[in-house]
Amino acid sequence: MGCKETKNTNKVYPTLLCFFETGNTAQASYCLKFRDNFKHEKSINYQIKSEIGMKFSIQFKIKEKIYDIQNEFDDSDETMNHSLNKIYQLLA
Numbered sequence: 001m002g003c004k005e006t007k008n009t010n011k012v013y014p015t016l017l018c019f020f021e022t023g024n025t026a027q028a029s030y031c032l033k034f035r036d037n038f039k040h041e042k043s044i045n046y047q048i049k050s051e052i053g054m055k056f057s058i059q060f061k062i063k064e065k066i067y068d069i070q071n072e073f074d075d076s077d078e079t080m081n082h083s084l085n086k087i088y089q090l091l092a
Contacts, residue, residue: 014091016046017059017066027056030075034058037080042091060087 018034020027031048038044058070067090070083 012063014042014044015061016044016087017057017061018046018048019054019057019059020048020050021054021056022050022052024050024056026075027073030073030080031058033075034080034083038084038087040088040091058083060090062090 016035016038018031020031028048028050035046035048038046056071056073057068060067060069067086069086070079
């Protein structure tokens, strides 16, 4: 009886990057909500982080290219849907 060997493909997935201002819980919550509302058949990675002096932004990285998705904090459902659709179009 042997072990089944798994193939390591080192697949690089697109990455959702969400940055929020330090201490801003509304922005942090929005980043988590944005991640949770991402629904697509393709898999992605995500990074949510904050550093001192960092401004709010959502970006999407495909290979080495970074696309700006949202630079102004607006936690409305309309803005979120618009931003999610930008990402879905990039994945098409």
